């Protein structure tokens with residue numbers, strides 16, 4: 211599991227770890243870690259390869275300069291572009307120049323800097339780290355635009371410069387969207403997009419800041435343990451899972467297992483207008499291999515024809531015992547749909563509401579209040595941005611994690627806000643960012659699949675030996691779904707049903 215912290219939390223941990231550190235020893239260790247990743251990213255042979263360092267005014271620039279000195283020793287041709295020459299890190303600069311590193315002052319030689327970036331084999335971003343307060347000022351913004359337009363991959367130190375370290379404001383990729391020419395004065399004004407480095411990899415020290423998990427510009431995340439991470443008594447601001455955590459949470463069968471020990475999930479989805487949603491959601495639930503899937507809705511015949519092992523009925527009242535309900539995908543919002551939703555919300559088991567179910571909740575906020583009186587079992591809400599805005603119009607989606615946390619607290623439900631970086635929050639303040647996924651998932655029906663996946667996990671968590679709470683079920687479900695999407699995309703598959711086959715195996 212990756213734990214991410216606020217800048218304040220990371221700064222306090224650094225202060226505690228570096229009480230007696232008066233020289234650049236830790237920075238040199240950081241720089242070795244940066245150089246090790248850079249050497250992996252450089253084409254072979256390394257001698258003569260062109261590395262351009264983007265160097266800012268703080269310690270992030272110092273890391274870059276020390277890393278540049280290490281790369282010089284390996285024979286790379288390293289050029290440091292100084293964005294703020296007067297304030298460049300003195301120790302780093304001396305070490306770099308001792309090794310024969312070359313310098314350019316970007317404030318008076320921008321054209322040369324841009325041309326060096328264009329010809330680089332690797333760009334190392336040491337403009338800003340934890341001290342960053344976006345948006346970037348003009349010299350840095352120009353360099354970032356040029357770096358993003360260059361063919362070389364960018365390795366960001368600590369974070370891609372231009373993102374908000376705490377993740378409260380999003381930065382769009384700099385190479386698109388703002389219409390700026392690399393090296394030219396970036397547009398300013400309210401319409402221009404914030405600029406940020408689009409990194410192939412980011413190496414961070416000790417632990418990432420929350421913004422690093424949230425930013426799509428981070429690329430592959432590497433964490434170098436320099437003994438700087440907050441200790442275990444500090445609650446992380448947000449977490450992210452990796453494949454190993456998820457394997458641990460998958461339901462396991464034993465000799466004494468029966469269907470109720472692996473979880474029975476009930477699904478209310480689909481309608482005459484959206485028959486496919488029923489199949490997509492049930493297919494996903496089945497793929498997670500719960501003890502049993504029950505279907506309750508107007509597509510019972512089609513569902514059983516496709517999955518004979520599913521026990522189907524027309525209505526949740528007649529469905530029989532379940533350990534979790536999913537309601538919403540394609541179920542419609544008419545009278546019968548509202549009645550079905552009410553039945554599900556009255557059940558004393560965990561309930562996931564998605565899609566049309568969320569639309570009905572937005573129109574009838576009293577439904578959730580009534581649910582709280584009827585059951586203490588958790589509720590999971592899985593809106594995309596449009597559904598989120600209908601449910602909580604007063605919350606600012608420019609700050610997705612904060613908005614999601616507020617929504618979870620207000621509605622006393624786990625809220626999963628879908629998107630490129632899906633975020634999940636629990637009413638008690640826990641939060642997670644999902645790092646799996648692919649734009650391949652931005653197609654119709656993949657959300658119905660996600661609902662089925664999380665529904666199965668909620669049921670598994672509500673078994674006698676179940677360990678998954680609703681928040682963890684949502685986080686694990688998002689991870690599995692995203693990984694399945696990546697595998698389907700890599701295999702060249704088309705369409706949401708392709709996810710089923712990858713869900714049963716996805717890490």
Ligand SMILES: NC(=O)C1=CN([C@@H]2O[C@H](COP(=O)(O)OP(=O)(O)OC[C@H]3O[C@@H](n4cnc5c(N)ncnc54)[C@H](OP(=O)(O)O)[C@@H]3O)[C@@H](O)[C@H]2O)[C@@H](O)CC1
Pocket residue numbers: 224228236237240266267268269270271273337338339340341342343344345346347350367368415
């Ligand atoms: N501490 C440790 O133990 C270790 C730390 N390490 C490294 O140190 C990094 C943190 O270093 P740091 O504190 O010097 O901050 P950093 O981000 O480099 O520079 C901040 C300066 O940038 C400026 N600035 C801000 N926003 C700006 C903008 N939008 N556009 C333009 N300029 C802007 C701002 O200047 P001002 O606003 O005052 O003009 C401020 O002075 C950390 O990320 C890691 O890489 C590692 O070596 C491991 C050990």
Ligand SMILES: Nc1ncnc2c1ncn2[C@@H]1O[C@H](COP(=O)(O)OP(=O)(O)O)[C@@H](O)[C@H]1O
Pocket residue numbers: 565594628629630631632647648649650651652653654655656657658659660691
């Ligand atoms: N650009 C993107 N990159 C990665 N994942 C995405 C992107 N856009 C959407 N997704 C994911 O695809 C799914 C879409 O769900 P949803 O919007 O409910 O679609 P539908 O209602 O058509 O099923 C979500 O899991 C979401 O996180």
Ligand SMILES: [K+]
Pocket residue numbers: 270335336337338339366367368369370371
């Ligand atoms: K950086």
